Amino acid sequence: MALHLVIGDKTYSSWSLRAALALELTGAPYTEQLIRLNQPDTRAQILVHSPTGKVPLLVTEEGSIWDSLAIGEYLAERFPEAPLWPRDRYPRAVARSVCAEMHSAFVALRSHLPMDLKRDQALAEVPSEVQVELQRLFALWADCRARFGQGGPFLFGLPSLADAFFAPVATRLRSYRVALPSEAVAYVETIYQWPAFQRWYRAAQDEDAIA
Template identity: 55%
Template sequence: MTGYTLIPKLILGNKTYSSWSLRGWLPVRQAGLDVTEVVIPLRRPETRAEILKHSPTGKVPTLIADDEPIWDSLAIAETLAERFPDKGLWPAGARARQVARSVTAEMHSGFPALRRDLPMDLGRHHPGHRIGAETQADIGRICDIWRDCRANFGGGGDFLFGDFCIADAFYAPVVTRFRTYDVTLDAVCEAYCAAVTAHPWMQEWSAAAAEEPWVIDFD
């Protein structure tokens, strides 16, 4: 059962590189939504035109549900949480839900140095990559968020609010970045990264990424 009249389509970029696509895909998996995936390779001359066939922004991800586009990963996540309230996409407690929304929004709009200097790349390992002061400050703030959420709300499981939720989906690409660039972490953050990496949905995404033929070289 999809919850929609038509089988939805999920428009994604390369799974190896597209952090925003991963943020949209994980809530779709948690909602148990049956979708047809359309992967459009990024950073090609035709990329924007191909995405514009599905999304008014020319960006991924976009969920096409009953022929209506839902663009932006956070809009997709919120729509699915509303449509499938029994799937636990947000934490059950009001206080936990408030904090989860706050840290998700902070990830959605912040950390520009991290995004710039440590691009998501599941196909390579870059030990010894130089991390500048601005990026290190972003890493420090992210680790503060993870430690606080784990301490205050994570007692019921291995994730930020115990069970996997939208907040974990939004930080999952950061986990991959920390692995790719060998970012040194404390025990709490390392355990969290291990839990995210081992999650079956992350394993599924990584396996699909490994099968992709496209390669992007970052400066």
């Protein structure tokens, strides 16, 4: 049985993007099912697959997994030859830490700057709570790049789950024309040049806008 990923709109569903990029890191074949968000029957359609009524959800021959971080961990264990996590123990622990931070934090940034891959317009004013989170984000990226990024342009050199988790944030910074320090500019460009992300981005441009 091939892996099957249930996702929301590619334009808007940041958590779906994370799971898709994780799957792309494995190189394994998978099928994809897109459920349109913010429709009258969206929750009912998702509940057919996911007990939480949310996406993403990964269907495997062993059963379903319904959280993006759990999906990443499952894939890392199932495909140990794929570099989903850094190989060395300490960088791997830091990568897990930054993924967990992304998973549970940056609430203001995600609330005020929702992912929209068709948007190209700054906010009239960036709320102060977002500015605080942006400073933490820039410091985190710069620290990962300085300590672990010698092998390439991604947070830990080569692309990993850390980049899958922060890719939707990178899109927000570009979509909302956020002023960035030079290190963040370079990292956002790295995400946009990532072939796995480019495939998702092109598909998003072909989607109809949510009514």
